[in-house]
Amino acid sequence: MSPSATRRAEFVAGLVAVAPLAAGSVPFGLIYGVLAVKAGIPAGLAIALAAIVFAGSAQFMITQLVAAGTPGPLVVASVAAINLRHALYSAALAPALAHLNGAWRAALAYLLTDESYAASLARFEGAAAGPHRHWHLLGAGLGLWLVWQLSCIAGVTLGSGIPPGWSLEFAGTLTFIAIVVPLLRARADWAAMTVAGVTAVAAQALPYKLAIIAAAGAGMLAGMAFDRRDPR
Amino acid sequence: MSLWLTMLAAGAVTFAIRVSFIGLAGRFSAPPWFSRMLRFVPVAALTALVWPDLLVTAGAIAPDPARLGAGVLAALVAWHTRNILLTIACGMAALWLFQWVLR
Structure with a gap:
């Protein structure tokens, strides 16, 4: 996309970029709704949660924790742990959004997800910056938001009409695989993946999803270490 | 409340x-x-979510063969095609096939 792309062109490009990821979120949203109802979360709250938290893995984890009768503060702590990666997305995007007003920043922060970040990543890494590229992020964020809300509502409504045996939650895992694999360019990326993966599995017994934080941190350090040895 | x-x-x-x-x-x-x-954030953070899904079953390090097989196959599809939807579709199809075969 050229640097002078219009707001509308950026917005549409964001929608297009997030479309396959949004489609992949549909089965994940459906199974979230089914599990939320099964966990005893009232239908209204289960639907509201998709807008309140707007984070697939966190919502999925909440249904598991609520079903297990986990106390509220521990649920919140686990949500913080699993969503902490968004602070790093926030940091990566911050310089490019520094010129925006508070309302824009709040809206884009609310809409920041793995999917919208992945969809707009190339637009923000590229050399052809463009003054309206935050509209790309808005398009990706809003597109995903709409599809996600509808999927979660459908899941809550259909409820037991969707058999858990279909393992639809696996679509979430597959979406992340589809995002990560194309990002494995240099040896440093492979190092980051391997160390993060091994750490996450080895530390999985840690409480409150702390393994996720430990693994992401270890993976990033491994990537940095290899990056230094591997000048490009 | x-x-x-x-x-x-x-x-x-x-x-x-x-x-x-x-x-x-x-x-x-x-x-x-x-x-x-x-x-390295997306690679490290998302891998931290993916690997336990493939390798941990009910809190123990015990790969579920169907999920691990489908995940590896999806990664190969992603590597060769870079196509998100195809990756998810092949992964789900592989999961159902493996679950049915290994039943």
């Missing part, structure tokens, strides 16, 4: 995490090492 409070708190925490650096943007500049580290 307390469930609503829990969810609202979870939402507030999530928003605070997401707005953190975007909200402060322009008021400080990140050191170069920090910016370099950010390149």
